[in-house]
Amino acid sequence: MPAVESRVELLAHTPDALSLIYAAFRQCYHKGFVGDMWPKLLAGEVDKAKQAEFVSSVLESGHTSPIEHVSFTFAIEGVSRALTHQLVRHRLASYSQQSQRYVDGSDFDYILPPHIARIPEAKERFERFLDEVGSAYRDLKSILEENGRKGPKANEDARFVLPQAAESKIVVTMNCRTLINFFEQRCCMRAQWEIRDMAMKMLALVREVLPAIFDVAGAKCERLGYCPEGEKFSCGRYPTRD
Amino acid sequence: MPAVESRVELLAHTPDALSLIYAAFRQCYHKGFVGDMWPKLLAGEVDKAKQAEFVSSVLESGHTSPIEHVSFTFAIEGVSRALTHQLVRHRLASYSQQSQRYVDGSDFDYILPPHIARIPEAKERFERFLDEVGSAYRDLKSILEENGRKGPKANEDARFVLPQAAESKIVVTMNCRTLINFFEQRCCMRAQWEIRDMAMKMLALVREVLPAIFDVAGAKCERLGYCPEGEKFSCGRYPTRD
Amino acid sequence: MPAVESRVELLAHTPDALSLIYAAFRQCYHKGFVGDMWPKLLAGEVDKAKQAEFVSSVLESGHTSPIEHVSFTFAIEGVSRALTHQLVRHRLASYSQQSQRYVDGSDFDYILPPHIARIPEAKERFERFLDEVGSAYRDLKSILEENGRKGPKANEDARFVLPQAAESKIVVTMNCRTLINFFEQRCCMRAQWEIRDMAMKMLALVREVLPAIFDVAGAKCERLGYCPEGEKFSCGRYPTRD
Amino acid sequence: MPAVESRVELLAHTPDALSLIYAAFRQCYHKGFVGDMWPKLLAGEVDKAKQAEFVSSVLESGHTSPIEHVSFTFAIEGVSRALTHQLVRHRLASYSQQSQRYVDGSDFDYILPPHIARIPEAKERFERFLDEVGSAYRDLKSILEENGRKGPKANEDARFVLPQAAESKIVVTMNCRTLINFFEQRCCMRAQWEIRDMAMKMLALVREVLPAIFDVAGAKCERLGYCPEGEKFSCGRYPTRD
Numbered sequence: 001m002p003a004v005e006s007r008v009e010l011l012a013h014t015p016d017a018l019s020l021i022y023a024a025f026r027q028c029y030h031k032g033f034v035g036d037m038w039p040k041l042l043a044g045e046v047d048k049a050k051q052a053e054f055v056s057s058v059l060e061s062g063h064t065s066p067i068e069h070v071s072f073t074f075a076i077e078g079v080s081r082a083l084t085h086q087l088v089r090h091r092l093a094s095y096s097q098q099s100q101r102y103v104d105g106s107d108f109d110y111i112l113p114p115h116i117a118r119i120p121e122a123k124e125r126f127e128r129f130l131d132e133v134g135s136a137y138r139d140l141k142s143i144l145e146e147n148g149r150k151g152p153k154a155n156e157d158a159r160f161v162l163p164q165a166a167e168s169k170i171v172v173t174m175n176c177r178t179l180i181n182f183f184e185q186r187c188c189m190r191a192q193w194e195i196r197d198m199a200m201k202m203l204a205l206v207r208e209v210l211p212a213i214f215d216v217a218g219a220k221c222e223r224l225g226y227c228p229e230g231e232k233f234s235c236g237r238y239p240t241r242d
Numbered sequence: 243m244p245a246v247e248s249r250v251e252l253l254a255h256t257p258d259a260l261s262l263i264y265a266a267f268r269q270c271y272h273k274g275f276v277g278d279m280w281p282k283l284l285a286g287e288v289d290k291a292k293q294a295e296f297v298s299s300v301l302e303s304g305h306t307s308p309i310e311h312v313s314f315t316f317a318i319e320g321v322s323r324a325l326t327h328q329l330v331r332h333r334l335a336s337y338s339q340q341s342q343r344y345v346d347g348s349d350f351d352y353i354l355p356p357h358i359a360r361i362p363e364a365k366e367r368f369e370r371f372l373d374e375v376g377s378a379y380r381d382l383k384s385i386l387e388e389n390g391r392k393g394p395k396a397n398e399d400a401r402f403v404l405p406q407a408a409e410s411k412i413v414v415t416m417n418c419r420t421l422i423n424f425f426e427q428r429c430c431m432r433a434q435w436e437i438r439d440m441a442m443k444m445l446a447l448v449r450e451v452l453p454a455i456f457d458v459a460g461a462k463c464e465r466l467g468y469c470p471e472g473e474k475f476s477c478g479r480y481p482t483r484d
Numbered sequence: 485m486p487a488v489e490s491r492v493e494l495l496a497h498t499p500d501a502l503s504l505i506y507a508a509f510r511q512c513y514h515k516g517f518v519g520d521m522w523p524k525l526l527a528g529e530v531d532k533a534k535q536a537e538f539v540s541s542v543l544e545s546g547h548t549s550p551i552e553h554v555s556f557t558f559a560i561e562g563v564s565r566a567l568t569h570q571l572v573r574h575r576l577a578s579y580s581q582q583s584q585r586y587v588d589g590s591d592f593d594y595i596l597p598p599h600i601a602r603i604p605e606a607k608e609r610f611e612r613f614l615d616e617v618g619s620a621y622r623d624l625k626s627i628l629e630e631n632g633r634k635g636p637k638a639n640e641d642a643r644f645v646l647p648q649a650a651e652s653k654i655v656v657t658m659n660c661r662t663l664i665n666f667f668e669q670r671c672c673m674r675a676q677w678e679i680r681d682m683a684m685k686m687l688a689l690v691r692e693v694l695p696a697i698f699d700v701a702g703a704k705c706e707r708l709g710y711c712p713e714g715e716k717f718s719c720g721r722y723p724t725r726d
Numbered sequence: 727m728p729a730v731e732s733r734v735e736l737l738a739h740t741p742d743a744l745s746l747i748y749a750a751f752r753q754c755y756h757k758g759f760v761g762d763m764w765p766k767l768l769a770g771e772v773d774k775a776k777q778a779e780f781v782s783s784v785l786e787s788g789h790t791s792p793i794e795h796v797s798f799t800f801a802i803e804g805v806s807r808a809l810t811h812q813l814v815r816h817r818l819a820s821y822s823q824q825s826q827r828y829v830d831g832s833d834f835d836y837i838l839p840p841h842i843a844r845i846p847e848a849k850e851r852f853e854r855f856l857d858e859v860g861s862a863y864r865d866l867k868s869i870l871e872e873n874g875r876k877g878p879k880a881n882e883d884a885r886f887v888l889p890q891a892a893e894s895k896i897v898v899t900m901n902c903r904t905l906i907n908f909f910e911q912r913c914c915m916r917a918q919w920e921i922r923d924m925a926m927k928m929l930a931l932v933r934e935v936l937p938a939i940f941d942v943a944g945a946k947c948e949r950l951g952y953c954p955e956g957e958k959f960s961c962g963r964y965p966t967r968d
Contacts, residue, residue, distance in 0.1 A: 009761035012746050012795075020738050020799060024822035024897040027801070031829050033895050035735035035801035061714050062704075068820035069738075069799050069899045073746060075753070075761035081327065082342075082402060091333035094794035094901065096750035100324075100406075101434075103757050113399045115391055122385045129378040129403055136371035143364045149357055156434060157355045160324060161371055164342075165402035169759050171750045173795045175820065175899075192343075192398060220546075230545050251519035254504050254553075262496050262557060266580035266655040269559070273587050275653050277493035277559035303956050304946075310578035311496075311657045315504060315553050317511070317519035336552035336659065338508035345515050411517050413508045415553045417578065417657075462788075472787050566826075566886060569807065575817035584808075584890070585918070597883045599875055606869045613862035613887055620855035627848045633841055640918060641839045644808060645855055648826070649886035676827070676882060 001134055003112035003127075004167055006078040006194070008201040010209070011171070014070040016042060017210050021176075022051040024066035025058050052212035059213075067176035067213055072206055074172045076198065080111040082164040083194045087172070090182055094173040100159040100166075101152045106138050109167035114193060129163075136161045179206060180217050188219040189235035243376055245354035245369075246409055248320040248436070250443040252451070253413070256312040258284060259452050263418075264293040266308035267300050294454035301455075309418035309455055314448055316414045318440065322353040324406035325436045329414070332424055336415040342401040342408075343394045348380050351409035356435060371405075378403045421448060422459050430461040431477035485618055487596035487611075488651055490562040490678070492685040494693070495655070498554040500526060501694050505660075506535040508550035509542050536696035543697075551660035551697055556690055558656045560682065564595040566648040567678045576662045580655040584643040585636045590622050593651035598677060613647075620645045663690060664701050672703040673719035727860055729838035729853075730893055732804040732920070734927040736935070737897070740796040742768060743936050747902075748777040750792035751784050778938035785939075793902035793939055798932055800898045802924065806837040808890040809920045813898070816908055820899040826885040826892075827878045832864050835893035840919060855889075862887045905932060906943050914945040915961035 014020060019041040023034040040046060059067070079087075088095050110130055116122045137158050144154040174182060179202070185191060186199035207214040221227045221238040234240050256262060261283040265276040282288060301309070321329075330337050352372055358364045379400050386396040416424060421444070427433060428441035449456040463469045463480040476482050498504060503525040507518040524530060543551070563571075572579050594614050600606040621642050628638040658666060663686070669675060670683035691698040705711045705722040718724050740746060745767040749760040766772060785793070805813075814821050836856055842848040863884050870880040900908060905928070911917060912925035933940040947953045947964040960966050 007759075007761065009764065011749065011761070011764055012740050012742060014738050014797065014799070015741055016738060023737065023801070027822050027895055027897050028825050029828045030824075033733075033801065033803045034897060035733065035737070035803060038735065038737055038801065061717055062712060065820065066822045066897075069822070069897065071740065071797050071899075071901075073740070073795050075749070075759065075764065077759040077761060080402065081323075081406070085323065085327045085330070088327070088330055089337070094791065095331070096753050096792045096795070098756075099754050102755045111402065113402055115386065115395075115399050116382065116402070119385060119389050122382055122389070125378065125381050125385065126403070129374070132371070132374050132378075133405075136367065136374075139367050140358065140364055143361060143367065144357065147361050147364070153357075157357050160322065160353065160355055160358070160407035161368070161405050163375075163403050163405055164323070164408075166406075169753055171753050171760060171792075171795065173797075173901075175797075228546060233545055249517075249519065251522065253507065253519070253522055254498050254500060256496050256555065256557070257499055258496060265495065265559070269580050269653055269655050270583050271586045272582075275491075275559065275561045276655060277491065277495070277561060280493065280495055280559065303959055304954060307578065308580045308655075311557050311580070311655065313498065313555050313657075313659075315498065317507070317517065317522065319517045319519060336549065338511050338550045338553070340514075341512050344513045411511055413511050413518060413550075413553065415555075415659075417555075470788055475787055564886065565807075565811065565890070569811045569814070572811070572814055573821070579815070595886065597886055599870065599879075599883050600866065600886070603869060603873050606866055606873070609862065609865050609869065610887070613858070616855070616858050616862075617889075620851065620858075623851050624842065624848055627845060627851065628841065631845050631848070637841075641841050644806065644837065644839055644842070644891035645852070645889050647859075647887050647889055648807070648892075650890075 001107050001130065002109060004078040004109045006076065006198050006201065008198060008205065009075045010205045011073045011075050013072040013209055017070040018048065018051055018055070018212055020069050021055055021067055021213070022046070024069050025055060028066070055212050064177055069175070070210070071173050071175045072179065072209070074202060074205070075169070076172060077167070077169040078109070078111070079168055079170070079198060080165050080194060081162070081168050083192075083198065084168045084170055086192070086195050087170070090174070090178065092175075092178045096171040098169040100162065101156045104155055105159055105162055105166065106141065107134065108137070108162060110163065110165040111167060111194065112165070130165070133161055133163055176210070176213055183217045184220040184223070188221070188229070189237065190229055190233055243349050243372065244351055246320040246351045248318065248440050248443065250440060250447065251317045252447045253315045253317050255314045255451055259312040260290065260293055260297070260454055262311050263297055263309055263455070264288070266311050267297060270308070297454050306419055311417070312452070313415050313417045314421065314451075316444060316447070317411070318414060319409070319411040320351070320353070321410055321412070321440060322406055322436060323404070323408050323410050325434070325440065326410045326412055328434065328437050329412070332416070332420065334417075334420045338413040340411040342404065343398045346397055347401055347404055347408065348383065349376065350379075350404060352405065352407040353409060353436065354407070372407070375403055375405055418452070418455050425459045426462040426465070430463070430471070431479065432471055432475055485591050485614065486593060488562040488593045490560065490682050490685065492682060492689065493559045494689045495557045495559050497556040497693055501554045502532065502535055502539070502696055503530075504553050505539055505551055505697070506530070508553050509539060512550070539696050548661055553659070554694070555657050555659045556663065556693075558686060558689070559653070560656060561651070561653040562593070562595070563652055563654070563682060564648055564678060565646070565650050565652050567676075567682065568652045568654055570676065570679050571654070571656070574658070574662065574666055576659075578657040582653040584646065585640045588639055589643055589646055589650065590625065591618065592621070592646060594647065594649040595651060595678065596649070614649070617645055617647055660694070660697050667701045668704040668707070672705070672713070673721065674713055674717055727833050727856065728835060730804040730835045732802065732924050732927065734924060734931065735801045736931045737799045737801050739798045739935055743796045744774065744777055744781070744938055745772075746795050747781055747793055747939070748772070750795050751781060754789075754792070781938050790903055795901070796936070797899050797901045798905065798935075800928060800931070801895070802898060803893070803895040804835070804837070805894055805896070805924060806891050806920060807888070807894050809918075809924065810894045810896055812918065812921050813896070816900070816904065818901075818904045822897040824895040826888065827882045830881055831885055831888055831892065832867065833860065834863070834888060836889065836891040837893060837920065838891070856891070859887055859889055902936070902939055909943045910946040910949070914947070914955070915963070916955055916959055
């Protein structure tokens, strides 16, 4: 039952991502069939820098839907149930999360918030509490099993004591358009530290694969050039709109 | 910090729901403009039973999209964060949930699973644990505030100790098509008792408003006439497919 | 087979729209249950201007999801199939469109583009052509029926001659968040004249019902204070970002 | 301006598709982190037949969301605007379609419905009409250009004469779950011949990549074992429910 940190692995992404986006954009504006152009794109006969430039210029004019054709799938662990509850509110995405019904929680890991870690008294209180959670879970599970509720049925009830801090694992797929929106919301200093930290790791991974799309991605302010959150909430990195 | 039970209130729904669905279906199949037929529908000049019959017969033939025009908005309290995490996985819906950042959790309510309530030893252990959670939350919050993290910032960190059992409140809007799918999944005996209980309350409310659509709604088996969950998982109420 | 103009009727919308949005926002930030506050809101015990002000201030801070709880359903006629093909690309919405299979197209109406209407020679050529379409449809349908393909089956084949200009009727439901995005795209001078004209009619209707949300809605530039379309595409009403 | 037939090319799909779905399912039910298992899956250390069997058995029990992690991108040409208008009604998908504004339509191709092709008199009438469309488009475009509306602006108006039969090209991305639903609707004999023909071509392509998922895909009846369309509409291949 140690405190753990988030880990984000990129499992898979649509191959030939830049070319696919380029092909989709081209299909909108040109007479020919991208099915015929595709082998040339795969063979590297169209300059990558030119593809990136074309994609950037069309994106800038506000036509963003073709970037949806490319998806990224991440495996994520070391994040709290507090985080995953926020994460799955992003609806244009796909999730497969570790079940607290089918997976026993007797020795669950947990996430230690950095502001608590920084204050020895708080850290001690937090960790003492986490031990109590472990005891409560195991006690309840064994009482339930003695009373005939076994395995998943016992987990399903005992999980009610697991804290928001309890670690979860989740597989997430988002397309580029969802990712850009996700980064706008979650790389912002107003987002909670945990999901911001995870979002920054995701951003680093997709930037490496597809810099033409993600080099300019991040919190809303980075694209807008100002902070849309208003005086009251702004972190001060960018001036507010007024 | 008492144990609480779920409460579901229907705040609002699209008015003249049956007529709206009838009008939308008619627009697909008829030459005229439903904008012209609408005042007659509002004036009650078209028999409700005939509307219901028309709607049922088209639905049965597999054309279900027009029921999306009608939405229902519920206010729900007395449900656990375990439940809301399951609930918001239904993506074709809208949610506004009570924030554990902006709302202090010092005297949170909680949900007591019935299988735990039924076993005195388990209930005692559960309730003793819940008291410990309250202490831990209040201790952490006061340490954090002494160290300069106030209000929402303190809540945001202290909430990591709150259990899955912690009560939440949420406003939910679903259209009829989402609702039917939701009931298929969540009125099933395989769903967790808590979300099934809530789903049954929602179903009772919408049935009253729109029996033509919801009289036949419920777990998948009720529509199919057999249980699609397979031998291993079936509750036995309906025979499996084989 | 006359030229026709678009007509947009508001069939229905979520009742007590401002209060519902206000309640949903409140549920996020306050301890109490909106299910308890709701009767007071319905009884008019909370000042509407205060509700509007609260909603505006939270919206401005970037929290927009609660406006999804309110939907509007429109009946639209006098629009071309060119327009409806663009319209249904807005995916977070519900559509019920008049079928060209179940509705005979022998004397279809059509949309006359204003730039064609303005040039007598173009108008004459366009109208002469539309007559030819009518003949072709009727000829084909009667040949098909003589050869055993009747009713919907004959329509389904004969419709292949119907032009993009052919009039269609459609029932559309969008929630406030989709509507705001829709207006951003389609009230813009870069949108095609026909869908812009329809969007402006929709905007006028929802503004009357819910000014707190829609008074500031419209093309992107109106919210941003600049045109994001770039030098090359900007209509010049607002300066571009640079 | 010849009659053309549909062509469907598979441009790209999520790599290691079966393993990715297997990994996502595993993450739901097992304690370990799929990020750690992934290299073993890529190295072929887990038997493919066992993966397929596991995936099938969980799918059968009604847990279908993990197949969403895998997407397929198709380039499609030789289909009518009638078809693409039906296609884009499938909302959980991404589309990039050839623009009739940016691409000149003076010598457009077209789709000849087989029931028309089969009747010489109908075919002759249809083809004579298509010639008339070409003339009308070119006449209108040249009048518009003489009057100062050039390029895309002229296309945008002239396109109003283009028929539903006019050929279009489109890039489509759907995940496995959307595809299964799409095939259920569109491989059915009740679907229009053109979209059914295209759906069958898509099905053949994805079956080759991912037989574990798509071997059992197709019209609804093939999974259900009966036809849900009712006596009136059933094609008779399977018995109706009663």
